[in-house]
Amino acid sequence: MLQPYTTPSLPRRMACWLYEGMLLFGVVFIAGYLFGTLSQTKNAMDNRHALQAFLFVIFGIYFVWLWSKGQTLAMKTWHIRVLDLSGQPLSQGRALLRYLWSWLWFMPALAASWGFALKGGEAFVIVIGWVAVWAILSRFHPRQQFWHDALAGTQLVDTSPAKP
Numbered sequence: 001m002l003q004p005y006t007t008p009s010l011p012r013r014m015a016c017w018l019y020e021g022m023l024l025f026g027v028v029f030i031a032g033y034l035f036g037t038l039s040q041t042k043n044a045m046d047n048r049h050a051l052q053a054f055l056f057v058i059f060g061i062y063f064v065w066l067w068s069k070g071q072t073l074a075m076k077t078w079h080i081r082v083l084d085l086s087g088q089p090l091s092q093g094r095a096l097l098r099y100l101w102s103w104l105w106f107m108p109a110l111a112a113s114w115g116f117a118l119k120g121g122e123a124f125v126i127v128i129g130w131v132a133v134w135a136i137l138s139r140f141h142p143r144q145q146f147w148h149d150a151l152a153g154t155q156l157v158d159t160s161p162a163k164p
Contacts, residue, residue: 005087005157007144008080013156014135016078023074024059031058060099067095079160085153094153101148105134 008016035054041047066072068090070081082098084090090098109130113123138146145155 005083005155008078008156008158010135010138010144012078013080013138013146016074016080019077020072020074023072024062027058027062028055031055060096063099063102064092064095067098068092079158081157081159082149082154083157085155090154098148098152098154101151104148104151105131 031054032051035041035047035051039047039050041051063072067082070083070089075081082090082095084094106127109127110123112118112130113126118126134147138144141147141150143155149155
């Protein structure tokens, strides 16, 4: 049953998304340092796929843990909360499902870049273009939610304080 929650505006959700990306630099730095130290990797290109898999798991732990508590730091800053469709906090299983579906932000563009052997700037343009398309597709959802949220049975809700 859907609760009468307000969906945050697309510009606000995207600002939160960009802020989350900046915060993830710290997570990547610490995880990369830990991985490099534990694996004794001397060259950044050695163990590249293992590092990518490790970061996938670390990101999963980060997001599942924080989403099951309701918000990441970026979401707190932008007054956005993630809930299930009944208005309850996410279970860890639902948060994991949302994490896996959220890779739709990147995987189609990365797969296309890999399939067409695009490098550097070309791949960057494809990824950024797909991110823009994926964000705009939320306009076609009845409540303007992102489609990975619809697939995961979750929703982003506005938690802005009431204006006096």
